[in-house]
Amino acid sequence: MSGFMILGGGVAGIAASYTARTLGVEAVVYEAGNRAGGLLDCFQIGGYRFDHAVHLSFTKNKTVRGLFDQVPYITHHPVPVNYEDGRWLKHPVQNNLFPLPLGERIEAIESFVNRPDNGEAANYRDWLLHQYGRYIAERFPIRYTRKYWTVPAESLTTDWIGNRMYRPALSEVLQGAMSADTPNTYYAEEMRYPQKGGYRTFLEPMLANADVRCGMRAVRIDPRRKSVEFADGTVRHYEFLISSLPLPALIEMMEGAPNSVRDAASGLWATSVALVSMGFTRPDAAKHLWFYIYDEKIMAARAYSPSLKSPDNAPAGCSSLQFEVYYSRNRPLQMQPDHLAEHITDAVVKIGIAERSDIAFVDTRTIPFGNVVFDHGMHERRETIRAYLVTQGILPVGRFGEWDYLWSDQSLMSGRRAILKLLLQGRP
Ligand SMILES: Cc1cc2nc3c(=O)[nH]c(=O)nc-3n(C[C@H](O)[C@H](O)[C@H](O)COP(=O)(O)OP(=O)(O)OC[C@H]3O[C@@H](n4cnc5c(N)ncnc54)[C@H](O)[C@@H]3O)c2cc1C
Missing domain, CATH: 3.50.50.60 (FAD/NAD(P)-binding domain)
Structure with missing residues (x-):
């Protein structure tokens, strides 16, 4: 016993x-x-290491820091970006609209100014319309919700949001629409990652005991x-x-x-994640620590670079990316692994990240439990x-x-x- x-x-x-x-x-x-290790585990393909989806630590909890910090780590100051239809926008888009054509920026600002006052939002869609106005809400987070949560925004409650969605003042929306020079408003200023061995290395002090x-x-x-x-x-x-x-x-x-x-x-149900991991034979394929993808024609919602998290995650002179495709019982994965790998390869070429000839391999595998769905x-x-x-x-x-x-x-x-x-x- x-x-x-x-x-x-x-x-x-x-x-x-x-x-x-x-x-x-x-x-x-x-x-x-x-x-x-569970979700914090990793896997290796040749000299490349991949975590199970993006994992970086931004904890302020003293007990956790006391454990994780026993491992030598790299500190990142993240500047996440968004990809939409051939353009890169700083994150969050709502206060970084500058790359959009002038007419679209004006429309976004007008709709932000005239956004409805929904009082207590009954669902996530109402909340988004109230926070950002129809134009920004429908073009960005409502669209992203279908990819990331695999449901329409009206199917979700709002109590999971916390500080995940930035709520800019009008002055911040205006500044971001008129200039590319905006302060970083992402909720975590600093993110840590083990120098060696992937995110799982943070668990080693506990695993030893x-x-x-x-x-x-x-x-x-x-x-x-x-x-x-x-x-x-x-x-x-x-x-x-x-x-x-x-x-x-x-x-x-x-x-x-x-x-x-x-x-x-x-x-109760959760989303699952199909991970499409790519190794590149050149050092500079990955330019961003991670980025979000709004285009619904590209199945991946997000991608991150293991080799930028730590050079220990790829052979010298090489780089890597991992794409996250979300699916669920509400929206099953519609592609076999081979087709998914091909689909993401096409996207990598289309976005201009790399040429096919730069790709050393593409690996596809799934995580059955990703995010619990707050329906x-x-x-x-x-x-x-x-x-x-x-x-x-x-x-x-x-x-x-x-x-x-x-x-x-x-x-x-x-x-x-x-x-x-x-x-x-x-x-x-
Ligand atoms: C896409 C994604 C990105 C994330 N990014 C970050 C991030 O950047 N930073 C961050 O801090 N957190 C991040 N997280 C959250 C983090 O991964 C989780 O909070 C954490 O790993 C959950 O740990 P857990 O022990 O609760 O569950 P799990 O890691 O899921 O562990 C459960 C364990 O139970 C085992 N198990 C299942 N069934 C059985 C069974 N029948 N018998 C015995 N064992 C079983 C599984 O194999 C697994 O090892 C992310 C999560 C996801 C999905």
Whole structure:
């Protein structure tokens, strides 16, 4: 019997095990994959390394900094950009409209000035119209929402926005429409990335002091007997269970979960990400740390450069990019991997990033859980599941356990908080 059991060896599960051990308590993590890291893991193709989508740390949390900063890192001062129909615009577009033709800038400003006062926005579309006016909203974020969230903006609530969407004053919109010389208003001034080994290296100080058992896929949980069965047939008992598995998957494997909870779980859904990773045989294919793509004809919503994050991610004299294509049960991926690779290759040539002859390889793979979708009713469904898990003595943690838009530092703290709570209170 291992008193504390943790399901899932991403940053949340690792942080829980690490925190327990620093307090002299053993808490074993069971991870389905063949090594720990979850979304923060990376993969290598030849001398090129790619993370699972863009990952940079901008945390201000002292506990997380205390852990991540033990690893030698590179500090970036990001200047993200946007690509739209042959043009590059600084990010965020709403206060960087200068590259647009004069008539379009005037239209954008007029519509910003006359934007509707929606009071309490009922959905994300209303919120965008109220913040930016119809012209900017429809041309940029509403269009981007279809690519990134795979739903129309009116399907989303607004409570996930936080500081993710910049809300400029009229003077800032005017300045950005009249001049290319604008201050950087991106919400993170500084972003950190390990010098070597990819983003996962930030986990190493914790991994050195955590107990993670890999190749252990949980398939059934019996909360009455307090046991978990794994895919290889082994059964382990626990006293306290922490789970970082996606809530729908967790409920699916729980013996005796009532239908109301199963219904709530099947109503939760997330986007998936197809990663199209490219190695280039020249050093300068990647010009931007990352950029957003608005054109709906190009399936990728965003791209970043692993080789700009750290030169350790590509062979000397080479560079790399990774494109993120979002899909979901609402909008399935409509291309086979080969076609997707070809589609992104075409886009790279069209955008003017590189020639086909510069490309060393194109790799396509998928991440099943990317971003949880904040559609209407999600909070109620999530609450139903949370309330049930408390009655079963299970603490859900991390991005897919909390079912929230958590950055890596927040997922780490979620795992840490859970084990501290159990140690202090002796119950979830
Ligand atoms: C596209 C994208 C970009 C991001 N960019 C950033 C960024 O720039 N900066 C930042 O700070 N954060 C970023 N994040 C957020 C960050 O990745 C997450 O907050 C964090 O990695 C989540 O960690 P976790 O442990 O909660 O979940 P995960 O990493 O998903 O870990 C869950 C683990 O559970 C395992 N598992 C699943 N099923 C089972 C099972 N049945 N049995 C056993 N194990 C199982 C999985 O293999 C996985 O290892 C990004 C996320 C995405 C999707």
